[in-house]
Structures are given as C-alpha cells and as structure tokens.
Amino acid sequence: MAEREKVLEIRDLSISFRTEGAKVNAIRGVDLDLYRGETIAIVGESGSGKSVTTKAIMGILAKNGTIDSGTINYTWTDPDGSKHTKDIVKMSEKEIQSEIRGRKIAMVFQDPLTSLNPTMTIGKQVMEPMMYHYGTSKEEAYKKAVELLSEVGITDPEARMKNYPHQLSGGMRQRVVIAIALSCDPYLLICDEPTTALDVTIQAKILELIQDLQKKKDLSVIYITHDLGVVAKVADYVNVMYAGKIIEKGTIDEIFYDPRHPYTWGLLSAMPDLDTDDDELYTIPGSPPNLTKKVQGDAFAPRNAYALNIDLRLEPPMFDVPGSSSHKVASWLMDPRAPKVEMPESLRNRIQKMVKEGVAK
Known part of the structure; x- marks a missing residue:
C-alpha cells in the first residue's frame, strides 16, 4: 500500500474572539490531519467551532479573532x-492572499449568492483568480473558464x-x-x-459533482456539516467537534458503526429515521457551554447522562480505541478504570439497521 501523503497538519490550535466585555474561547486545542486525495468531515452543532477552524486555514478570521496558539502546517x-511546508499561522495576510487562498x-x-459578486458576469468571476494568481492572459482564462463551467455541469457554458x-x-x-474554487487548480x-x-x-447532484472532481483532480477535501447524511455519502474520516474541541475522530465506519463518545451517540440518535416508531425526534438535552467562561473538566459533562465525577474536574485526554490506529475519543469513559457503559439500546438497534443497509460507504 502506497504511503499516505500528509497535506495538512493542525496542532494545538486555539482561537479566541474579543466581544464587548468578554473573550470567547471558540477553539480550544484542535488537532487535525488530512492526507492527499482523502475527505474528512467536521461535524457538530452550530457554534462548535467547525467553520472557525477552516476559516483559520484560509486566513479569513473575523477582525476580532486571534490565534492564541498552535500551528497550521500546509x-x-x-x-x-x-516539497514545501508552511505554517499558515506565521504567514502575513499578504502572503496568504498571494500564495495560499484560492491558489492552493x-x-x-x-450560500452561493453571498460568494458571488452581483455586479460581475459569471465569466469574469471565473476568469479573475487565474489572471490574479498566475497572470493568465484574458484569452487563455476565457478558454479555461468555459471548460470549467462545462466540467461542473453547466450547459451552454459560453452563453452562461x-x-x-x-x-x-x-x-x-x-x-x-x-468552478471558481477550482480555477487555480x-x-x-x-x-x-x-x-x-x-x-x-x-x-445530491452537487455532492456527486464534488466527488467526481475530487477523483479526477486528486483533491483533498474538508467538509463542514451538521448533516450526518451528507457525511455518510462523502467522508473517509470524521472529526466530531464540541465546544471548540475535537472529541471523537475515526474512519466513517468507526464513527457510524462503533461510536464511543456520548455526544456522538446523541448526534447519531438525532438523525431523522423514517422507519422509527418514536413520535418525537431525539434531541440532546441542555445546551452547549458558554465559552466566555473557563470550561472546567469535560465541556459535555452537564449534558451527559453518563458523566463521571472526574468529568466535572478534569478535561479528558484523547484515548485510543483498542484495536484501531485511527479511532480516538476524548472521554473518561474510555479510561480502563471507568465503569463499563454501553450505548443506548435504541442507538444500537439503529446502528444494526444501518449496517444491514450499508449507510456509510
């Protein structure tokens, strides 16, 4: 088997935002790895830190955001x-703009409407990055833009x-x-x-399109989503985020068929299921912590029916799941000294059904 080529390595990334009268510790020590040609999904509730993490990779944090610690090696x-490796955290805005963003x-x-300039033609917007980053001539950029529009499934690209x-x-x-995103390869x-x-x-068509383009161009892809149905279709690896930290990571099969963190159990239980006998959709009780205050112990403990005493005092480290090199869980339940806790019976039945149907790819 060929050696996997690492393209992105994030270590101990912490990001805070200064708001009126308070500092929000939005990202609290994130580690993430991505390899060439692979797809990882980052999942979690709104406000868990999914988008902030990827905006830091792009160097597009809001003006009140600060990277307090960590590295983003690309x-x-x-x-x-x-081969070249650069720490995006150490790069200036100008360097990120010319070397990384849009180009690499x-x-x-x-929302595509907010990404596109309403006063510019489609053609001009697809051509612009090529001309800016590579100095491509207008004729060459026009030709490539037509090809790209055709490649992403737009009929009559010249007219468009x-x-x-x-x-x-x-x-x-x-x-x-x-098409614009792919214009600079x-x-x-x-x-x-x-x-x-x-x-x-x-x-479904857009997801298929991204997968086809990924195979064709050997792209690495990061998906940010709260929709586990999307994750099942596209991801190789899944990172579950909660309160600014990754609390479980593994292959798609490990996360869907053998989840170990109570928060992941909650996310999977909350997936809509047409065949269920339940009258109501499951929801995780409580709400995420206030990240303007220091989180004591495990951030999920107040919502966790399986919380141990230690969860209220100490933050759990990342434990390796026995027998797997990729499955890791930040939960004290994984400590060998912890009482044995099984996932809810209703989720176990649902997973058995998913196994039969082959939900994860």
Whole structure:
C-alpha cells in the first residue's frame, strides 16, 4: 500500500474572539490531519467551532479573532517534485492572499449568492483568480473558464459566461462557485455546508459533482456539516467537534458503526429515521457551554447522562480505541478504570439497521 501523503497538519490550535466585555474561547486545542486525495468531515452543532477552524486555514478570521496558539502546517509538492511546508499561522495576510487562498486552498461556502459578486458576469468571476494568481492572459482564462463551467455541469457554458448571478438558479450558482474554487487548480478544497441552501435533489447532484472532481483532480477535501447524511455519502474520516474541541475522530465506519463518545451517540440518535416508531425526534438535552467562561473538566459533562465525577474536574485526554490506529475519543469513559457503559439500546438497534443497509460507504 502506497504511503499516505500528509497535506495538512493542525496542532494545538486555539482561537479566541474579543466581544464587548468578554473573550470567547471558540477553539480550544484542535488537532487535525488530512492526507492527499482523502475527505474528512467536521461535524457538530452550530457554534462548535467547525467553520472557525477552516476559516483559520484560509486566513479569513473575523477582525476580532486571534490565534492564541498552535500551528497550521500546509504541505504541497510543486510540478518539479519539490516539497514545501508552511505554517499558515506565521504567514502575513499578504502572503496568504498571494500564495495560499484560492491558489492552493479554495473554499466553497454555504450560500452561493453571498460568494458571488452581483455586479460581475459569471465569466469574469471565473476568469479573475487565474489572471490574479498566475497572470493568465484574458484569452487563455476565457478558454479555461468555459471548460470549467462545462466540467461542473453547466450547459451552454459560453452563453452562461455573459450571465449575472441573479439569472441562474441556486444549484447553477453553486456550480459556478465550485468552478471558481477550482480555477487555480488547488490541492485542497474546503466545503462549508455546500448544499444547505439547495433542495434535496440538487444537493445530491452537487455532492456527486464534488466527488467526481475530487477523483479526477486528486483533491483533498474538508467538509463542514451538521448533516450526518451528507457525511455518510462523502467522508473517509470524521472529526466530531464540541465546544471548540475535537472529541471523537475515526474512519466513517468507526464513527457510524462503533461510536464511543456520548455526544456522538446523541448526534447519531438525532438523525431523522423514517422507519422509527418514536413520535418525537431525539434531541440532546441542555445546551452547549458558554465559552466566555473557563470550561472546567469535560465541556459535555452537564449534558451527559453518563458523566463521571472526574468529568466535572478534569478535561479528558484523547484515548485510543483498542484495536484501531485511527479511532480516538476524548472521554473518561474510555479510561480502563471507568465503569463499563454501553450505548443506548435504541442507538444500537439503529446502528444494526444501518449496517444491514450499508449507510456509510
């Protein structure tokens, strides 16, 4: 088996935001690895830190945001075979803009309307990054833009080049955003809830499109989503985030079929299921902690029916799940001295059903 080539390594990333009268510790020591050609999904409730983590990779944090500690090492190989690694945290805004953003790492946002300039034609917006980053001539950029629009499934691309965003449907606009993201041949594509604003049939087509382009171009992809159905379709590895930390990580099969963290149990239990006998959809009790205050112990403890005394005092380390090199869980339940706790029976039945249906790919 060929050795996996690491393209992104995040270590101990901590980010805070200064708000009126308080400091929000939004990201609290995140570690993340991504390899060439692989897809990782970052999942969790709103406010768990998914988008902030990836905005830090792109160097587009809000003005009141500060990276307090950590490294974001990005590695790429030039066409001549030479390898380079840079810590994005240490780069200036100007360096990130000219070397990284759009050129080596591109991002597809949730709402295509906010990503596109309403006063510029589609063609101009697809051509612009090539001309800015590589000095591509207008003729060459036009030719490549038409090819890209065709590649992302837009019919009659030459005619569409003259259109403005408001003249296209939501699905078409998202295809244009993907074409712009791919215009400079990036190595890494970050998709922040790329299908949330679209209807279900268009969602499936956009996900298929991103997967096809990933295979064709050997891209590494990070998906940010709260939709576990999307995760099951696209991801190789899953990182579950809660209160600014990754609390469980593993392969798609490990997270879906053998989850170990009570929060992951809650997320999987809350997935809609058409065959359920329950009258109501499961919800995780309580709400996430206030990150303007120092979190004592395990941030999930107040909502966790299986919390131990130690959870209220000490933050759990990342435990390795026995027998796996990829499955890691930040829960004191994984400590060999902890009482044996099984996942809820209802979730076990649901997982057995998922195994039969082969939900994860």
